[in-house]
Amino acid sequence: MKNLLELRDEIDVIDKQIVALYQQRMQIAAEVAEYKIETGKKVFDKDREMEKLATLSALGDSAFNRHGIRELFEQIMSISRKRQYQLMTEHGIYEKPDFEELDTLDYKNARIVFQGTEGAYTQLALKQYFGEDAGNSYHVETWRDAMEAIARGDADYAVLPIENSSAGIVSENYDLMVEYGHCIVGEQIIKIEHALLGVPGAKLSDITDVYSHPQALMQCARYLEGHREWEKHSLKNTAMAAQKVREDGMRHKAAIASRITAEIYGLDVLEEGIQDNKQNATRFIIVTGKHVFTRKANKISICFEGAHETGSLYHMLSHLIYNGINMDHIESRPLPERNWEYRFFVDFEGNLNDPAVQNALRGLSEETTRLQILGNYEA
Numbered sequence: 001m002k003n004l005l006e007l008r009d010e011i012d013v014i015d016k017q018i019v020a021l022y023q024q025r026m027q028i029a030a031e032v033a034e035y036k037i038e039t040g041k042k043v044f045d046k047d048r049e050m051e052k053l054a055t056l057s058a059l060g061d062s063a064f065n066r067h068g069i070r071e072l073f074e075q076i077m078s079i080s081r082k083r084q085y086q087l088m089t090e091h092g093i094y095e096k097p098d099f100e101e102l103d104t105l106d107y108k109n110a111r112i113v114f115q116g117t118e119g120a121y122t123q124l125a126l127k128q129y130f131g132e133d134a135g136n137s138y139h140v141e142t143w144r145d146a147m148e149a150i151a152r153g154d155a156d157y158a159v160l161p162i163e164n165s166s167a168g169i170v171s172e173n174y175d176l177m178v179e180y181g182h183c184i185v186g187e188q189i190i191k192i193e194h195a196l197l198g199v200p201g202a203k204l205s206d207i208t209d210v211y212s213h214p215q216a217l218m219q220c221a222r223y224l225e226g227h228r229e230w231e232k233h234s235l236k237n238t239a240m241a242a243q244k245v246r247e248d249g250m251r252h253k254a255a256i257a258s259r260i261t262a263e264i265y266g267l268d269v270l271e272e273g274i275q276d277n278k279q280n281a282t283r284f285i286i287v288t289g290k291h292v293f294t295r296k297a298n299k300i301s302i303c304f305e306g307a308h309e310t311g312s313l314y315h316m317l318s319h320l321i322y323n324g325i326n327m328d329h330i331e332s333r334p335l336p337e338r339n340w341e342y343r344f345f346v347d348f349e350g351n352l353n354d355p356a357v358q359n360a361l362r363g364l365s366e367e368t369t370r371l372q373i374l375g376n377y378e379a
């Protein structure tokens with residue numbers, strides 16, 4: 001039997017040959033890219049790749065090797081495509097996403113819409129994000145209403161919750177972003193501290209009914225577990241719950257909302273910090289109707305759909321990984337009317353002007369069935 005050193009020497013010889021052949025092949029791929037640049041042909045040719053995978057894997061002498069050859073060449077051709085996208089970007093052949101670059105975003109006199117009523121967490125986020133420019137804001141009943149206000153041009157910006165650190169994503173707003181095609185221009189994270197609020201003079205022992213937004217009820221699940229006898233009621237938002245408790249004026253009714261709403265609606269704080277996660281925070285997005293970004297933007301949100309087949313997501317994400325892009329977040333949402341098929345939402349670091357981002361987006365747009373850039377903004 002040969003010893004390990006001898007075997008490794010043999011592997012080293014073969015690997016060098018593979019490297020030389022790989023480089024030769026990539027050189028030809030570069031020539032293919034030139035041809036495609038000249039002729040305007042697309043880089044990704046699925047039929048050609050399928051044909052190659054079938055013929056090459058058939059050369060394998062065992063089922064194991066046939067499978068391995070297929071995987072190996074899938075990777076080789078995927079790298080070949082990435083090289084071709086890179087060359088095209090270098091040649092300035094890049095279909096810029098339909099986004100206008102601005103020096104800064106001007107919020108002066110902007111009309112800002114949020115969902116809920118006075119004192120909603122969204123309003124807190126709005127005030128923190130827009131600061132002094134927040135004066136010109138108004139509220140609507142639903143998140144869809146806020147999106148509509150942007151679509152109609154009644155408002156310039158909308159503020160919407162997108163994710164909570166304990167309850168997860170606000171799925172409806174992900175879906176609305178796809179449906180309306182608006183643009184994210186900013187985000188604001190707000191620490192969420194829930195309190196139990198009752199009418200003046202009410203005691204904890206009086207409470208039998210609790211009102212809040214379903215997300216807030218979920219975020220206080222452990223606390224509510226300690227009061228199983230309480231009837232829980234879902235309302236559109238936490239501030240509305242506070243308003244209702246005030247208007248009903250009954251000692252047995254309580255709301256879960258922020259401390260600030262207690263001041264606004266004249267309620268007593270019966271208990272504070274009742275959320276399960278003491279670090280509980282919600283991320284809000286700032287949305288507008290025009291597709292704009294600034295040079296300072298450092299986070300990109302996209303949504304894409306791909307073929308419903310093995311390895312599809314892996315290949316789509318490989319465009320980010322191969323271009324050295326740092327991914328922050330991935331989510332999936334069901335595709336409407338297509339049971340058990342999904343679209344993906346990915347947040348990653350970068351600016352639309354970065355060559356690495358342009359390469360990744362080019363790859364994704366060629367190799368997905370649908371790509372939507374939801375925004376490029378400062379995180």
Ligand SMILES: O=C(O)C(=O)C[C@]1(C(=O)O)C=C[C@@H](O)C=C1
Nearest residue numbers: 032043044045048049077080081
């Ligand atoms: O043959 C082509 O059109 C190529 O671009 C080359 C190649 C390959 O590397 O083999 C790469 C991408 C295409 O999807 C198909 C094949």
